[in-house]
Amino acid sequence: GIQVEQSPPDLILQEGANSTLRCNFSDSVNNLQWFHQNPWGQLINLFYIPSGTKQNGRLSATTVATERYSLLYISSSQTTDSGVYFCAVVSGANNLFFGTGTRLTVIP
Amino acid sequence: DTGVSQDPRHKITKRGQNVTFRCDPISEHNRLYWYRQTLGQGPEFLTYFQNEAQLEKSRLLSDRFSAERPKGSFSTLEIQRTEQGDSAMYLCASSFGDTTGEQYFGPGTRLTVT
Numbered sequence: 001g002i003q004v005e006q007s008p009p010d011l012i013l014q015e016g017a018n019s020t021l022r023c024n025f026s027d028s029v030n031n032l033q034w035f036h037q038n039p040w041g042q043l044i045n046l047f048y049i050p051s052g053t054k055q056n057g058r059l060s061a062t063t064v065a066t067e068r069y070s071l072l073y074i075s076s077s078q079t080t081d082s083g084v085y086f087c088a089v090v091s092g093a094n095n096l097f098f099g100t101g102t103r104l105t106v107i108p
Numbered sequence: 109d110t111g112v113s114q115d116p117r118h119k120i121t122k123r124g125q126n127v128t129f130r131c132d133p134i135s136e137h138n139r140l141y142w143y144r145q146t147l148g149q150g151p152e153f154l155t156y157f158q159n160e161a162q163l164e165k166s167r168l169l170s171d172r173f174s175a176e177r178p179k180g181s182f183s184t185l186e187i188q189r190t191e192q193g194d195s196a197m198y199l200c201a202s203s204f205g206d207t208t209g210e211q212y213f214g215p216g217t218r219l220t221v222t
Contacts, residue, residue: 004150031208041197043151043213086150090208094164095141096201098150 002027002091006099013077013106021072021102023087031090032063034072037101038083046072046085077106110134112214114200120220121190128186129217133202140183141211142175144168145197157183190221 003026013019023032034046047054047061049070054061058077063070074081084103088096113132121127133140138159143151154173156164159180169175172191177183187194197218201211 031210033210035213041145041216041218043199045210045212048210088150094139094156094208095153095166096143096151096211098152100150 002029002089002097004087004089004097004099006085006087006102008102009100010103011105013104015077015079015106015108017077017106018073018075019077019104021074021085021087021104023070023072023099025068025070025087025089025091027068027091029065029068029089029091031096032070033088033096034061034070035086035088036081036083037086043086074104077104079106079108082106112200112202112212114198114214114217116217117215118218118220120222123190123192123221125190126186126188127190127219128184129198129200129219130182130184131200131214132182133200134204134212137202137204137212138180139203139205139209140177141201141203142183142185143199143201145199145216146195151197151199154185187219190219192221195219195221 005024035043051065060073084101088098140157142154145151157177172188197216199216200214203209203211
């Protein structure tokens with residue numbers, strides 16, 4: 001099956017700093033989503049972005065499908081941004097394949 | 109739009125017991141998915157319904173697991189003769205359309221098998 005790799009695995013930031021999270025995938029995809037998993041386990045949709053660039057407030061994402069990667073940018077980070085960020089893709093099948101996530105900790 | 113809901117949110121059971129979880133998708137969504145997440149890992153696909161038809165099952169779905177979506181609305185996931193290795197978060201997601209659209213997840217059911 002498709003491989004989804006996320007980097008870095010762990011990231012610690014001072015509040016107010018910016019960060020870039022990366023997702024590499026091994027095959028062409030029909031769908032790519034970014035999620036934030038909060039401490040209670042809820043997966044919150046951030047972006048549905050099989051290609052192109054989208055922005056939502058302090059967050060933006062870019063997927064370059066031809067080069068098989070996606071980037072999630074977080075600007076002016078806040079403590080509430082802490083949690084695990086997952087990239088997930090659909091390739092050929094109907095289900096999402098998830099990466100192993102990036103654990104972000106924002107310290108005040 | 110009330111989002112995807114799951115019940116119960118937490119379940120503690122003894123090894124060997126049967127458990128059943130329920131998922132209510134977003135009302136107009138025709139596709140429903142079950143995933144399982146263990147500690148430190150990303151969610152893994154279990155099974156998928158389009159309306160009432162179960163169209164795909166992962167190899168993770170052993171014969172102790174069964175899922176139904178009887179009228180194309182809510183779904184149930186049953187685990188028979190639970191084992192300690194079944195302890196995990198069980199997540200339900202739904203989406204709309206004939207192709208793979210954006211999936212929205214419920215809050216999950218956390219199962220602990222003692």
